[in-house]
Amino acid sequence: xxxxIQTLLGCCLLxxxxxxxxxxxxxxxxxSRPDMAMDAQSELQFGEEHARNYREGSSGAGRARGGGxxxx
Amino acid sequence: MEVVVRVRASLVVFALSLFASGCGGLSAELVDASAxxxxxxxxxxxxxxxxxxxxxxxxxxxxxxxxAYMMDAWxxxxxxxxxxxTQAVHELRHEVEAGAGYVFDTATLxxxxxxxIENDYWSxxxxxxxxxxxxxxxxxxxxxxxxxxxxxxxxGDPRYERPLxxxxxxxxxxxxxxxxxxxxxxxxxxxLNGFQASPxxxxxxGSDELCAGAAPYCVPESAPDQRFRHAxxxxxRHAxxxxxxLGLGYRFYFDSWSLxxxxxxxxxxxxxxxxxxLKADYRYYTQGAAKFYRPSYTEDADTGYVTRDRKLSPxxxxxxxxxxxxxxxxxxxxxxxxxxLRGAVTTYRYLEYxxxxxxxxxxxxxxxxxxxx
Numbered sequence: 001x002x003x004x005i006q007t008l009l010g011c012c013l014l015x016x017x018x019x020x021x022x023x024x025x026x027x028x029x030x031x032s033r034p035d036m037a038m039d040a041q042s043e044l045q046f047g048e049e050h051a052r053n054y055r056e057g058s059s060g061a062g063r064a065r066g067g068g069x070x071x072x
Numbered sequence: 073m074e075v076v077v078r079v080r081a082s083l084v085v086f087a088l089s090l091f092a093s094g095c096g097g098l099s100a101e102l103v104d105a106s107a108x109x110x111x112x113x114x115x116x117x118x119x120x121x122x123x124x125x126x127x128x129x130x131x132x133x134x135x136x137x138x139x140a141y142m143m144d145a146w147x148x149x150x151x152x153x154x155x156x157x158t159q160a161v162h163e164l165r166h167e168v169e170a171g172a173g174y175v176f177d178t179a180t181l182x183x184x185x186x187x188x189i190e191n192d193y194w195s196x197x198x199x200x201x202x203x204x205x206x207x208x209x210x211x212x213x214x215x216x217x218x219x220x221x222x223x224x225x226x227x228g229d230p231r232y233e234r235p236l237x238x239x240x241x242x243x244x245x246x247x248x249x250x251x252x253x254x255x256x257x258x259x260x261x262x263x264l265n266g267f268q269a270s271p272x273x274x275x276x277x278g279s280d281e282l283c284a285g286a287a288p289y290c291v292p293e294s295a296p297d298q299r300f301r302h303a304x305x306x307x308x309r310h311a312x313x314x315x316x317x318l319g320l321g322y323r324f325y326f327d328s329w330s331l332x333x334x335x336x337x338x339x340x341x342x343x344x345x346x347x348x349x350l351k352a353d354y355r356y357y358t359q360g361a362a363k364f365y366r367p368s369y370t371e372d373a374d375t376g377y378v379t380r381d382r383k384l385s386p387x388x389x390x391x392x393x394x395x396x397x398x399x400x401x402x403x404x405x406x407x408x409x410x411x412x413l414r415g416a417v418t419t420y421r422y423l424e425y426x427x428x429x430x431x432x433x434x435x436x437x438x439x440x441x442x443x444x445x
Binding site: 022023024025027028030031033034035036038040041043044045046047048050051054055056057058 | 106108110111112120122124126142144207208209210246248250251252254256301303307309311314317325327331332333335341343349351357359362382383384387389393395412414416420433435437439441
């Protein structure tokens with residue numbers, strides 16, 4: 001398990017380091033588009049994320065909780 | 073009658089957000105107010121209505137404030153409730169959030185507080201985040217520390233109170249990779265200590281029957297008090313030309329209860345003209361079982377703990393979502409009104425859960441937003 005996680009982390013870090021480059025502000029027209037935001041629709045998906053907290057064993061870490069019976 | 077109440081609640085929430093947008097700081101330089109309504113209905117006889125209002129503003133050059141209110145109104149006669157041999161349940165949950173941030177030249181420090189209340193659950197939560205912009209804002213590092221103090225109650229038993237405390241941290245690294253690409257890595261860990269079972273669920277021992285009058289011997293659900301949760305995430309977003317972008321996200325989760333999961337989320341966005349955006353996304357989720365979960369338990373229950381929590385059983389799901397967004401400029405200075413609509417269908421498959429093999433759900437969300445610049 002630990003080996004698999006380390007491998008996964010290593011691959012991700014390597015990919016990011018290889019991808020690192022300096023892009024000047026005037027070159028960021030595309031990156032500033034609303035659809036390029038990493039959390040572009042987080043406000044639109046608040047309900048879906050909250051509902052998943054009650055239905056999946058792995059979601060919700062660090063997010064709002066509630067619902068003692070977990071029925072909904 | 074019920075629909076009228078829901079519509080009234082939604083209107084009140086929206087009115088509050090518009091009121092707040094007008095009064096949220098007399099010297100406000102920027103106000104962002106929104107109102108949303110989420111609804112969900114599934115084949116497990118559960119329906120949810122959830123309005124939400126949020127207002128955020130920049131009250132000084134470097135100070136940001138934010139407040140939000142959310143309500144969950146849900147009705148359920150799910151397998152959990154039928155197993156407990158009770159009637160359909162109707163409940164309300166209220167949640168308020170408030171936060172503030174200070175913007176330095178290349179850093180932002182923010183803090184937030186959240187309070188959630190319902191008839192059998194109370195939760196206080198807090199979060200502090202420090203975000204740093206590095207390498208001419210090509211790299212953003214963010215560290216959040218969060219915690220919560222919860223109390224689990226039980227309907228019909230005012231003396232029943234069980235604490236649940238949590239403390240966690242999340243680290244995010246966002247990197248510009250090219251003129252049209254962004255990458256993000258995240259790591260999150262949470263420690264929970266306290267009551268993590270349900271006070272309502274019962275588990276049959278020595279029988280495959282359910283605890284709704286059929287099984288001869290049932291005991292209350294139990295779970296370990298402590299749980300360490302960890303999640304690693306990676307995502308990438310790439311623009312294809314002037315109107316299209318693609319995204320791909322992956323999340324790996326594991327915890328001290330031996331539960332593991334994988335989540336894969338690809339999506340595609342299209343821009344139609346300057347004001348309309350369409351998005352389609354897919355989500356695949358799969359998880360194994362917690363180490364003490366069994367579809368049925370022997371009379372001596374050698375696992376030490378017993379549970380009927382389907383979240384701890386092996387399962388997978390597919391979800392497909394479609395979203396439409398449109399934006400209108402309402403002043404020459406850049407103030408804008410936007411509308412977004414989203415629909416999603418999800419199918420859950422339970423591989424080892426007695427009494428339930430699958431659930432299909434339909435979710436709809438509407439969001440109206442006003443940005444005053």
